[in-house]
Amino acid sequence: AQSVSQHNHHVILSEAASLELGCNYSYGGTVNLFWYVQYPGQHLQLLLKYFSGDPLVKGIKGFEAEFIKSKFSFNLRKPSVQWSDTAEYFCAVNARDNQGGKLIFGQGTELSVKP
């Protein structure tokens, strides 16, 4: 069975600090990888996604993520966070075989950015 693990439950940073949120998945086949963000009081929004090709993907608002197949990882990064990045971040995976597109989510990481 697939599973996704996010290493950090709650991260607190000051503005301009660099961010890296860890995500590891467990699945033997080919996967699609996603990061979603949920700002306070808002719904889940897609931050970035990886299907194939260049393992370094860039998303909205200066976020990027790198797929490292050998490590089953898809860590999210941002060089300099802003107060407006305060949100909960979810890593998600789905299998690219005949299992439909259902997403398996990590437990989420709450990011608090201090102004």
Next chain:
Amino acid sequence: GAGVSQSPSNKVTEKGKDVELRCDPISGHTALYWYRQSLGQGLEFLIYFQGNSAPDKSGLPSDRFSAERTGGSVSTLTIQRTQQEDSAVYLCASSLALAGRETQYFGPGTRLLVL
């Protein structure tokens, strides 16, 4: 264009009552998903509809939960004889099913509280 919409946004009900939650997917999206977001369990897949195919019900937690999708568009999630552990945010997502490379877009959710 319009995103995924859900209604009601909030629902308070008494234990033992039935509830219906509605999802309007993005126009033209053939795939529709229901997920549940709760404090203890994170984000969990419930059910998946794709075109005229039989739905994938593998995530439904009990036979009190059911869902239908009429005319390939609107979907209703029904919870019969609600229990307190059903309290959660119920999220709907839709996508263009693109042979394993789909992106799911989420609605704002229905926050259900069972007293």
